[in-house]
Amino acid sequence: MHSISFSTAIISGRNHYTSDLSPPSLRFCGLRRATLRFSRASRSEPRRGSLSSKLHFKKLSASLSDNRSAAKAFDYDLVIIGAGVGGHGAALHAVEKVHKLLIDSTGVNSVSVSSVIGRRADQQLQGLKTAIIEGDVIGGTCVNRGCVPSKALLAVSRRMRELQNEHHLKALGLQVSAAGYDRQGVADHANNLALKIRNNLTNSMKAIGVDILTGVGTILGPQKVKYGKVGASENVITAKNIIIATGSVPFVPKGIEVDGADSSFTSSSFYFYSLYTKLRKTVITSDHALKLEVVPDWVAIVGSGYIGLEFSDVYTALGSEVTFIEALDQLMPGFDPEISKLAQRVLINPRKIDYHTGVFATKITPAKNGKPVTIELIDAKTKEPKDTLEVDAALIATGRAPFTKGLGLENINVATERGFIPVDERMRVIDAEGNLVPHLYCIGDANGKMMLAHAASAQGISVVEQVSGKDHVLNHLSVPAACFTHPEISMVGLTEPQAKEKAEKQGFEISIAKTSFKANTKALAENEGEGLAKLIYRPDNGEILGVHIFGMHAADLIHEASNAIALGTRVQDIKYAVHAHPTLSEVLDELFKSAKVSLLSSYSYCANQQQIDY
Ligand SMILES: Cc1cc2nc3c(=O)[nH]c(=O)nc-3n(C[C@H](O)[C@H](O)[C@H](O)COP(=O)(O)OP(=O)(O)OC[C@H]3O[C@@H](n4cnc5c(N)ncnc54)[C@H](O)[C@@H]3O)c2cc1C
Numbered sequence: 304m305h306s307i308s309f310s311t312a313i314i315s316g317r318n319h320y321t322s323d324l325s326p327p328s329l330r331f332c333g334l335r336r337a338t339l340r341f342s343r344a345s346r347s348e349p350r351r352g353s354l355s356s357k358l359h360f361k362k363l364s365a366s367l368s369d370n371r372s373a374a375k376a377f378d379y380d381l382v383i384i385g386a387g388v389g390g391h392g393a394a395l396h397a398v399e400k401v402h403k404l405l406i407d408s409t410g411v412n413s414v415s416v417s418s419v420i421g422r423r424a425d426q427q428l429q430g431l432k433t434a435i436i437e438g439d440v441i442g443g444t445c446v447n448r449g450c451v452p453s454k455a456l457l458a459v460s461r462r463m464r465e466l467q468n469e470h471h472l473k474a475l476g477l478q479v480s481a482a483g484y485d486r487q488g489v490a491d492h493a494n495n496l497a498l499k500i501r502n503n504l505t506n507s508m509k510a511i512g513v514d515i516l517t518g519v520g521t522i523l524g525p526q527k528v529k530y531g532k533v534g535a536s537e538n539v540i541t542a543k544n545i546i547i548a549t550g551s552v553p554f555v556p557k558g559i560e561v562d563g564a565d566s567s568f569t570s571s572s573f574y575f576y577s578l579y580t581k582l583r584k585t586v587i588t589s590d591h592a593l594k595l596e597v598v599p600d601w602v603a604i605v606g607s608g609y610i611g612l613e614f615s616d617v618y619t620a621l622g623s624e625v626t627f628i629e630a631l632d633q634l635m636p637g638f639d640p641e642i643s644k645l646a647q648r649v650l651i652n653p654r655k656i657d658y659h660t661g662v663f664a665t666k667i668t669p670a671k672n673g674k675p676v677t678i679e680l681i682d683a684k685t686k687e688p689k690d691t692l693e694v695d696a697a698l699i700a701t702g703r704a705p706f707t708k709g710l711g712l713e714n715i716n717v718a719t720e721r722g723f724i725p726v727d728e729r730m731r732v733i734d735a736e737g738n739l740v741p742h743l744y745c746i747g748d749a750n751g752k753m754m755l756a757h758a759a760s761a762q763g764i765s766v767v768e769q770v771s772g773k774d775h776v777l778n779h780l781s782v783p784a785a786c787f788t789h790p791e792i793s794m795v796g797l798t799e800p801q802a803k804e805k806a807e808k809q810g811f812e813i814s815i816a817k818t819s820f821k822a823n824t825k826a827l828a829e830n831e832g833e834g835l836a837k838l839i840y841r842p843d844n845g846e847i848l849g850v851h852i853f854g855m856h857a858a859d860l861i862h863e864a865s866n867a868i869a870l871g872t873r874v875q876d877i878k879y880a881v882h883a884h885p886t887l888s889e890v891l892d893e894l895f896k897s898a899k900v901s902l903l904s905s906y907s908y909c910a911n912q913q914q915i916d917y
């Protein structure tokens with residue numbers, strides 16, 4: 304059904320990790336895109352899948368058959384190396400653009416695009432041919448070892464935490480007997496979700512005609528890539544444009560020994576086997592931790608960033624005690640300081656968590672021969688030995704390293720910077736001499752601009768816009784981020800210190816507005832009044848510089864702010880937007896309403912409104 308002439312290839316080839324690709328949502332899965340439907344503008348238009356619409360497409364396809372692109376000179380117009388969410392997002396967009404074009408030019412509505420037009424018409428219309436190369440499993444980090452399984456574990460931890468909180472339940476008038484969990488059941492939930500999303504992702508690409516090529520992708524020279532299993536016969540393909548989307552792997556600092564699952568055990572007794580199984584992996588990264596093979600009684604988490612925080616939420620809800628080890632002077636150093644402080648008060652202090660800040664974990668030795676995991680700490684500033692900890696397990700959450708092994712960057716004179724592939728604001732790769740490498744782009748974790756799933760995907764979409772002839776620059780300051788603890792933390796744009804620095808450099812003032820969840824009816828009805836929303840803005844013109852939220856469903860609430868920044872909407876405009884009552888969104892409504900923008904800027908809004916109304 305889908306013999307394609309329009310193809311997008313993704314090469315994904317990291318064979319030392321065994322997880323699948325999946326997008327955090329259907330948007331990444333592309334299932335919806337595969338069956339795009341368009342509302343009928345008038346009754347006279349052809350009906351979905353009707354014979355007349357099919358004939359119409361056939362005619363259109365035939366009439367455009369000579370409209371072939373440069374694909375003739377290359378095997379593909381677009382080859383993507385790496386089928387994580389970045390590569391997947393780029394591939395879907397390449398195909399979606401064609402669908403839009405086709406619908407626009409035919410005026411046909413309510414048509415299941417994939418079932419009617421197939422790939423042939425796509426190729427003829429767009430002139431693109433796209434493929435994706437994956438060396439491991441489709442979905443990359445996010446689907447197999449990241450966003451997806453971690454959010455499944457966090458869904459469990461939220462419920463466990465709530466069911467264990469007698470005070471909270473009592474306030475709602477609820478009585479629940481002791482909550483418990485089945486570790487394997489929880490692990491299965493995470494694994495099954497990853498599997499499901501990976502399959503969705505794979506099917507979505509197949510359905511829309513992306514060529515999925517299997518094996519490690521290596522760039523041989525300009526516009527030339529080989530792919531295939533190492534040692535097996537190699538396939539060489541040419542592409543007008545290449546996108547590198549090879550992602551990242553856990554970064555483990557020197558001196559930290561991560562143990563594997565390979566040792567054999569000598570005891571024949573089942574008891575000792577069980578004990579061994581329980582202890583076999585004691586110094587782990589998130590790749591291992593997501594399998595939830597064990598819930599350690601006491602776990603040290605090295606690094607209090609996103610991964611550390613989310614896992615502290617999971618582990619403490621499941622009964623572990625946690626010790627944070629953080630190199631910087633405060634926990635959660637990546638967040639706005641005021642939000643970190645509040646988060647510490649709610650997410651750390653009342654839980655079974657202690658912490659050491661301003662220290663490096665220099666040496667970590669896995670549990671062996673009945674001895675626990677040992678962690679040697681040194682003072683981050685003086686480098687003097689500080690302490691030695693003994694714990695049941697250690698999770699290393701000290702950031703991620705870009706993955707570019709086997710990519711053949713040397714063949715195109717590209718030198719990495721701290722492992723990352725250097726790119727400009729359009730994701731165009733920069734070579735060792737500082738020149739742009741023609742037709743070569745790098746998106747997602749591998750370029751290090753913003754290590755988030757949706758950022759990778761957005762960068763991919765931006766590149767597809769460019770290779771399709773439309774200039775596009777992604778505003779990274781409009782890309783939201785969220786940490787899915789309970790309550791959640793979310794943010795977009797600048798933190799207060801970053802905004803102050805920018806204001807000083809550029810000579811403007813900043814103002815801060817804040818609202819509390821305590822005044823929000825919905826939050827109080829849920830007995831979840833702990834929370835804060837903070838707006839950093841320019842009082843002279845109403846520009847939104849940053850928004851930070853800590854509280855229930857903060858990850859969902861942030862989009863009003865991120866969309867406003869992306870669209871250039873100012874405080875004086877958005878403050879008149881109407882929010883349903885009672886909703887958590889009213890926290891943001893109050894936030895924007897409480898901001899004070901100079902009268903002159905506010906006047907321009909009123910003038911615009913009058914014009915529109917009139
Ligand atoms: C525990 C955890 C939780 C996370 N949670 C979130 C979250 O909630 N929200 C969020 O936004 N982000 C989250 N992230 C970050 C997110 O997973 C990454 O930012 C995202 O996966 C990056 O996507 P990518 O496409 O750049 O790379 P990846 O997803 O890493 O995909 C790269 C793909 O390329 C393949 N590949 C590599 N080299 C080659 C080659 N030479 N040839 C062929 N194929 C190759 C790999 O096998 C892989 O499939 C989380 C990360 C972790 C570790």
Ligand SMILES: NC(=O)c1ccc[n+]([C@@H]2O[C@H](COP(=O)([O-])OP(=O)(O)OC[C@H]3O[C@@H](n4cnc5c(N)ncnc54)[C@H](O)[C@@H]3O)[C@@H](O)[C@H]2O)c1
Binds near residue numbers: 608610663
């Ligand atoms: N919800 C999400 O969006 C989400 C969830 C998980 C991961 N991620 C992404 O994955 C990436 C990796 O997450 P992460 O939490 O590993 O990294 P991170 O950069 O967020 O945090 C790493 C922390 O480890 C500390 N650190 C580094 N080396 C140390 C050492 N030797 N001893 C003690 N502390 C040390 C750092 O100071 C920092 O606070 C992030 O870039 C993040 O964007 C996102």
